[in-house]
Amino acid sequence: VSIESVDMNYDSEQIDQIDEDVDHAKERELLASLITKLKCEIDESKNRNTLLETSNKVLVEKLKTEIADFKNKNKSLTEANNKLSKENYLLFADFMKSKAELKRHDSIEYTTEMELECAKVRGDLLSYKMEYERSYNKYTQTINDLNQTVSELKDKLSAHQDTISILKQ
Template sequence: MSHTPINNVNSKESFKKQTTLLEKRMDESIPYDQKCKSSKELFKIKISVGTIIDGVEHCKELITKQTYFGHIDPFIQNTIEANFCLSETNKLMYTDLKKFQAELDRRNDIKYASKMEINFAKAKGDLISYKMESQKPFNIYTQQLNDLNQTLSEMKKELSAYQETISILSQAKEAQIKLYKAREDKELDKVIALENKVKVLDN
C-alpha cells in the first residue's frame, strides 16, 4: 500500500522538468569557446549536476513524506518548526544588530558628539542657573536673619547700657536720700538746740 499522495508524484515530475530546464539553461549560459573540451569533462559535470539534483529531490521526498495517518513525520515536523523558530530568532537578532550598529554609528558621528556636548553644556548651565535662582530666597532669608540678629545684639547693648544707667541713678538717689536725711537730722538738731535755748531764756 502506497502512502505517497498523487500531488507529491506530480510535484516530483514538475521538479524533474524544472531541473531538466535548469540543465538546459546552464548549458546555454556557457559560452561556446568555454564549453567542455571533451565528452569526458561534460560527462563529469552532468554527473555532478545529477548528484545535486538527486540530493535535492531526496531531501524534498523526505520533507514531503507522510505517514499512514496523513501527517508529516513528527521528527521532520519538529525539525521544520525548530528551524522556523531559529530563523525567526535570527531575523530578530539581525534586526537588533542593525539597530545597535546604527546607534553606534550615530554615537560615533562627530555631529552627534558635538550636539551632545552642546546639550551637556546647556544642561550644566541650566543647572547652575537653577541653583543660583533657588539660592536667592535662601540668601535673602539668611540676610534678614543676620540683620535681625544684629538688631537684637544692638538692642541688648542698649538695654545693658540702660540698666547700667538705672543702677547709677539708683545709687545716686540713695546717696541723695542719705545726704538729705543727714542734713535733715542736723537741721532738726539745730532746731531742738535753739528751742532749748529759748526755753532757758524764758526761764
C-alpha cells in the first residue's frame, strides 16, 4: 500500500463525507422547508376549518329557523286542508241532496202530485172567493138595511123634534 493510495483513500473518504454532509444539509433544508410549508398548510387548514365551523353554525341556525317556519306553514296548511276537506264534504252532501231533489222534481209522480196540489189550491181559492162574495153581499145588504133604519130613525127624530117644538110654543 502506498502513501499515495492512502492519501487518495483518505481524500476519497473525506470527499464522500463532505458529499454526505452536503446531502444531509440539503435534506435538512428541504425538511425544514417542508415543515414550514406544512405548518403554513396546517394554519391555513385550521383557519379554513374555523371559517367552515362558523359558516356551518350560521347555516345550522338558518336551517333551524327554516325548519321552524316550515313546520308552522305545514301546520297552517294542514289546518286549511282539514277545513277545506270539511267544506268539501258539506258541499258534496248538499250537491247530492240537490241532485236527489232535482231527480224527484223531474219525476212524473212529483208532477202529478204538484198538479193535484194546484187543483186543490184552485178549488180552495174558488170556495174562498164564493164565500167572500156571499159574505160581501150579505154585509152590503146589512149595511144598506142599517142605513135605511138610520134614515127612518132620523125622519122620526126630526118629526118628534118638530112636535116638541110645536108643543113648546
